[in-house]
Amino acid sequence: TQLLEQSPQFLSIQEGENLTVYCNSSSVFSSLQWYRQEPGEGPVLLVTVVTGGEVKKLKRLTFQFGDARKDSSLHITAAQPGDTGLYLCAGGPGGYQKVTFGTGTKLQVIP
Amino acid sequence: DSGVTQTPKHLITATGQRVTLRCSPRSGDLSVYWYQQSLDQGLQFLIQYYNGEERAKGNILERFSAQQFPDLHSELNLSSLELGDSALYFCASSRDRQSSYNSPLHFGNGTRLTVT
Numbered sequence: 657t658q659l660l661e662q663s664p665q666f667l668s669i670q671e672g673e674n675l676t677v678y679c680n681s682s683s684v685f686s687s688l689q690w691y692r693q694e695p696g697e698g699p700v701l702l703v704t705v706v707t708g709g710e711v712k713k714l715k716r717l718t719f720q721f722g723d724a725r726k727d728s729s730l731h732i733t734a735a736q737p738g739d740t741g742l743y744l745c746a747g748g749p750g751g752y753q754k755v756t757f758g759t760g761t762k763l764q765v766i767p
Numbered sequence: 768d769s770g771v772t773q774t775p776k777h778l779i780t781a782t783g784q785r786v787t788l789r790c791s792p793r794s795g796d797l798s799v800y801w802y803q804q805s806l807d808q809g810l811q812f813l814i815q816y817y818n819g820e821e822r823a824k825g826n827i828l829e830r831f832s833a834q835q836f837p838d839l840h841s842e843l844n845l846s847s848l849e850l851g852d853s854a855l856y857f858c859a860s861s862r863d864r865q866s867s868y869n870s871p872l873h874f875g876n877g878t879r880l881t882v883t
Contacts (some may be wrong), residue, residue, distance in 0.1 A: 665826065687869050688871065689871060689872075691868070693874075696877075697876050697877075698769065698771070698857050698874025698876050698877055699857075699874050700769070700874070701871045701872070701873075704869075704871060705883045725803050730853070743836070744809065744810065746872070747869075748869035749869075752831075754800065754815050754822070754825075755869050755872065756812070757802075757809055757810040757812070758799070758809065759809045760808070760809040760810075
């Protein structure tokens with residue numbers, strides 16, 4: 657069974673601060689996805705990374721896939737209240753195989 | 768709008784009862800996934816269907832069952848409900864094709880089940 661551990665579990669920061677969320681596993685994934693979930697809604701895909709060492713940027717969010725494809729990080733620059741939510745990483749072996757979701761990081765950005 | 772429709776949005780029922788949650792996947796998606804999310808927790812995978820057939824099973828209780836119909840919509844049946852079954856139940860759909868990496872999941876807005 658592939659397991660994904662996220663850290664930290666909770667994060668409360670002031671608007672304008674930077675933060676990094678980590679997603680780690682002992683398993684190799686063919687790809688890794690990051691989702692954000694807001695209260696009362698389903699998770700929404702932010703990005704998919706597929707190549708070891710890959711870095712993708714989405715405005716103030718930077719996603720990195722580890723060289724060995726076992727881990728990933730999400731860095732947010734100058735966090736804003738609109739970034740508040742539950743961040744979930746998810747990895748899978750590819751194709752029709754199911755993805756496994758991480759334990760989640762709950763982020764609160766205080767104005 | 769993800770294109771995935773879940774009904775009902777809210778469901779309140781008593782212990783011992785049975786309920787059915789419904790999901791219509793995004794147009795063109797053949798895979799449907801069901802997840803359970805308890806308060807402030809991550810997503811627990813229940814079951815996956817692909818084009819009408821069960822593809823993968825997670826920690827789904829024997830009291831729970833699901834199916835995917837020929838029109839690709841899916842239903843999750845929860846029976847002999849207990850207080851601990853109160854949670855958000857999400858359905859997600861995916862294109863899922865033969866590929867080296869997993870297709871993204873598109874989630875509905877969930878059904879909030881409250882068992883009293």
